[in-house]
Amino acid sequence: DGGITQSPKYLFRKEGQNVTLSCEQNLNHDAMYWYRQDPGQGLRLIYYSQIVNDFQKGDIAEGYSVSREKKESFPLTVTSAQKNPTAFYLCASSQGAGRRSGNTIYFGEGSWLTVV
Amino acid sequence: AQKITQTQPGMFVQEKEAVTLDCTYDTSDPSYGLFWYKQPSSGEMIFLIYQGSYDQQNATEGRYSLNFQKARKSANLVISASQLGDSAMYFCAMREGQHNQGGKLIFGQGTELSVKP
Numbered sequence: 001d002g003g004i005t006q007s008p009k010y011l012f013r014k015e016g017q018n019v020t021l022s023c024e025q026n027l028n029h030d031a032m033y034w035y036r037q038d039p040g041q042g043l044r045l046i047y048y049s050q051i052v053n054d055f056q057k058g059d060i061a062e063g064y065s066v067s068r069e070k071k072e073s074f075p076l077t078v079t080s081a082q083k084n085p086t087a088f089y090l091c092a093s094s095q096g097a098g099r100r101s102g103n104t105i106y107f108g109e110g111s112w113l114t115v116v
Numbered sequence: 117a118q119k120i121t122q123t124q125p126g127m128f129v130q131e132k133e134a135v136t137l138d139c140t141y142d143t144s145d146p147s148y149g150l151f152w153y154k155q156p157s158s159g160e161m162i163f164l165i166y167q168g169s170y171d172q173q174n175a176t177e178g179r180y181s182l183n184f185q186k187a188r189k190s191a192n193l194v195i196s197a198s199q200l201g202d203s204a205m206y207f208c209a210m211r212e213g214q215h216n217q218g219g220k221l222i223f224g225q226g227t228e229l230s231v232k233p
Contacts, residue, residue, distance in 0.1 A: 033220065042120075042207060042223035043161075058220060088159060092221075104151070105211075105221055107161035 003027065004108035006091050011113050013078070013085065021076045021111045023091030032074035033092040033105065036060060043090060049074055078113060086115050119143065120210055120224035127229050129198045136183070137193040137227045139208035148212045150191040151221065152182065155205040164206075167191055195229075203231045 004025045013019045025032065031050050035043040045058030049068040063082025068074055074093075078085045089112075094105040121140045129135035141150065152164040167175045167182045175182045183192040195202055205228050209221040 035223075040226075042225045043209075043221075044223075045220050048220055090159075090161060092161075104163055104166055106163060107153075110159040110161075112159075 004091060004093055004106060006089075006108035006111050009109070009111060011111060012116050013113060014116060016080045018077055018079050019113065021078070021089055021091075021113070023074045023076065023108060025072055025074075025091075025093045025108075027093060027106070028071070029093035029095055029106075030071070031094045031105075032068065033094075034058075034064070034066065034074070034076045035090045035092065037088040037090060037110075046076065046089075085113055088112055119222045120208055122208055122224035122227050124227045125225075127227055128232060129195075129229065130232050131200060132197055134194060134196045135198055135229065137195070137206050137208075137229065139191045139193065139224060141189050141191060141208075141210050143189075143210065143212055145212045148210055150182070150184070151209040151211065152180070152191075152193045153207045153209060154202075155207060155226070157204070161207070165193070198231045200231050200233060203229060205229075 007022045033048040034046040036046055037043050044060050046064050047055055047058055047066040049055035052071050055066050055068050063079055065077045088110050090110045091108040092105045119142050148169045150167045154162045154164055165175050165177045165180045165182050167184045174184050179196045181194045205226045207226045208224045211221050
């Protein structure tokens with residue numbers, strides 16, 4: 001089935017550790033995104049990538065890093081510099097990004113990260 | 117400044133009745149798109165409906181329709197014949213057409229809809 005796969009679904013991190021959340025899509029989409037959602041809140045953009053080997057910071061990029069070495073993969077690393085990482089993380093993709101507003105963004109099922 | 121505003125933190129509707137979820141937006145870009153997503157308790161974000169700023173007609177998708185009033189900058193979601201499975205959080209989102217913003221979605225705070233049997 002085509003779609004966006006995030007793993008793991010649940011992840012626990014100790015203080016001071018880096019963790020990486022995986023996001024894979026087989027939709028042949030050019031653009032990929034990472035959003036963070038805190039309880040009872042909307043989504044905030046962390047990073048996005050319009051094309052392989054290129055990515056841009058979103059609104060809350062501090063303490064996070066990404067890579068886009070392959071079209072289908074966009075992993076997110078939550079570094080120890082992120083002071084409050086406990087949240088729900090959603091990966092998304094769309095056909096393209098840019099001036100065309102009609103490209104719907106589709107989401108994965110999300111990953112819950114908890115700091116212990 | 118808040119780009120997307122959803123003024124209803126929570127809404128109740130009786131099963132089989134229609135409900136309107138409000139959304140207002142703010143942009144100076146003439147080219148933009150408006151989206152509605154549903155988020156059930158499982159957490160996944162489900163795309164419901166899209167309205168482009170240049171679309172002449174209001175978007176419809178099954179029981180979902182979008183009441184797009186461009187001059188008032190509002191894009192309200194109408195759900196007809198509510199079902200128990202419609203109980204979820206609903207998010208309005210906007211994508212501006214400015215090239216250097218790369219098509220990112222900006223989300224509102226959401227409205228929690230509860231459908232009563």
